[in-house]
Amino acid sequence: MWGIARAYGTTVQEIVTANQIPEPDRLVVGQALVIPIWGQFYVVQAGDSLWSIGQRFGINYLTLAQMNGINPNAPLMIGTRLFIPPIPKTTAEILAYIEPRGDEVSDALVDEARATSPYLTYLALFSYEARRDGSLKVPPIKPLPTVAAKNNAAIAMVISNLEDFQFSSELARDIFQSVAVQDVLFDNIIEEAQHIGNVSDIHFDFEKIPGDQREAYNNFLRRAVERMHAEGYTVSTALAPKTSSNQPGEWVAGHDYEAHGKIVDFVMLMTYEWGYSAGPPMAVSPLPEVEKVVQYALTVIPSKKIILGQNLYGYDWTLPFVQGGPYAEALSPQRAIELAKRYHAAILYDYTAQAPYFNYTDDEGRSHIVWFEDARSIQAKFNLVKRLYLRGVGYWKLGLPFPQNWQLIGSNFNVVKK
Numbered sequence: 001m002w003g004i005a006r007a008y009g010t011t012v013q014e015i016v017t018a019n020q021i022p023e024p025d026r027l028v029v030g031q032a033l034v035i036p037i038w039g040q041f042y043v044v045q046a047g048d049s050l051w052s053i054g055q056r057f058g059i060n061y062l063t064l065a066q067m068n069g070i071n072p073n074a075p076l077m078i079g080t081r082l083f084i085p086p087i088p089k090t091t092a093e094i095l096a097y098i099e100p101r102g103d104e105v106s107d108a109l110v111d112e113a114r115a116t117s118p119y120l121t122y123l124a125l126f127s128y129e130a131r132r133d134g135s136l137k138v139p140p141i142k143p144l145p146t147v148a149a150k151n152n153a154a155i156a157m158v159i160s161n162l163e164d165f166q167f168s169s170e171l172a173r174d175i176f177q178s179v180a181v182q183d184v185l186f187d188n189i190i191e192e193a194q195h196i197g198n199v200s201d202i203h204f205d206f207e208k209i210p211g212d213q214r215e216a217y218n219n220f221l222r223r224a225v226e227r228m229h230a231e232g233y234t235v236s237t238a239l240a241p242k243t244s245s246n247q248p249g250e251w252v253a254g255h256d257y258e259a260h261g262k263i264v265d266f267v268m269l270m271t272y273e274w275g276y277s278a279g280p281p282m283a284v285s286p287l288p289e290v291e292k293v294v295q296y297a298l299t300v301i302p303s304k305k306i307i308l309g310q311n312l313y314g315y316d317w318t319l320p321f322v323q324g325g326p327y328a329e330a331l332s333p334q335r336a337i338e339l340a341k342r343y344h345a346a347i348l349y350d351y352t353a354q355a356p357y358f359n360y361t362d363d364e365g366r367s368h369i370v371w372f373e374d375a376r377s378i379q380a381k382f383n384l385v386k387r388l389y390l391r392g393v394g395y396w397k398l399g400l401p402f403p404q405n406w407q408l409i410g411s412n413f414n415v416v417k418k
Contacts, residue, residue, distance in 0.1 A: 134184025209254025314372025
């Protein structure tokens with residue numbers, strides 16, 4: 001740590017604080033650190049040129065050469081460290097889901113909301129479960145609205161079709177087919193929003209919508225927007241990741257990107273879970289797959305209506321992977337680093353997926369692979385948001401510590417406050 005701090009002209013304590021490192025004298029090979037300095041450094045990789053690096057960071061290649069005292073016409077040596085001056089911040093809306101469990105909000109979750117609310121436009125309360133009679137099952141929320149208000153973060157009320165902890169296609173169908181039920185539901189949403197006090201957005205997370213209910217969902221949203229706009233609320237939706245209009249699948253068939261882009265104020269693309277608990281090991285949100293979804297969305301939705309979804313977690317798979325076998329264990333980026341440290345595993349980085357991973361053998365001799373997120377993978381997503389002029393970033397979900405993410409939000413974006 002002392003050597004790193006000296007190399008970058010900062011202090012050990014500043015690096016420890018920024019990354020919340022529990023044992024500063026025990027780092028992990030391959031561990032990414034956020035260095036709290038003016039500007040940043042980039043290490044030249046195979047295939048890089050001054051021009052390509054300049055394009056990546058939005059700086060003229062001649063300026064880059066001048067600032068680093070190198071000949072712009074000479075070949076770059078792999079491993080050369082280049083200083084990159086600060087990149088102008090862009091404006092972005094940041095949303096984060098928070099999911100209280102049980103009868104009250106845990107102290108740990110309140111602390112997480114308190115720490116992250118300064119970086120949020122919306123604290124999204126997950127979830128208010130719609131019922132077949134139009135009533136709402138209200139989650140425990142105290143003191144989350146107060147915590148958000150103190151940090152000038154608005155509340156997004158997440159309305160879902162969850163029933164018995166599962167997204168219910170039949171529940172959604174029943175609601176979509178009854179205007180009377182919808183009117184009761186909208187009345188209850190507005191009443192609850194007014195009771196909370198600092199609600200800005202009504203966010204519909206209706207999932208597993210059957211294909212034959214696609215237009216019914218669109219009509220439901222048209223009516224919702226009319227009612228909510230009259231009360232001063234924006235309306236947004238969560239959309240499953242798609243790369244074409246008619247893509248089959250029970251999770252995507254009922255989500256009409258083009259219609260949502262016209263009807264609601266903004267959407268959040270759920271661009272994560274390629275690597276998931278019951279599936280084979282891989283990056284949770286590999287950049288090429290994420291960009292395919294965004295590029296399709298941009299053909300039918302204005303860029304300033306698109307929030308890019310991002311996971312705040314990774315998974316630990318036991319190997320060999322067996323379909324239907326033990327589920328992978330979700331873990332925070334902080335936990336992943338501690339696991340690598342415990343088992344003396346070197347963290348590797350997949351530059352195609354833009355995601356870190358490592359292998360280890362546990363105390364019982366079982367092999368594991370862990371895919372997670374770090375500062376590099378998050379910065380790659382932020383670069384995508386800025387390059388494609390998206391509205392912002394949305395996170396599933398708070399409660400799994402990832403301090404580097406919030407540091408990087410502060411250095412990349414001017415966060416909109418409602």
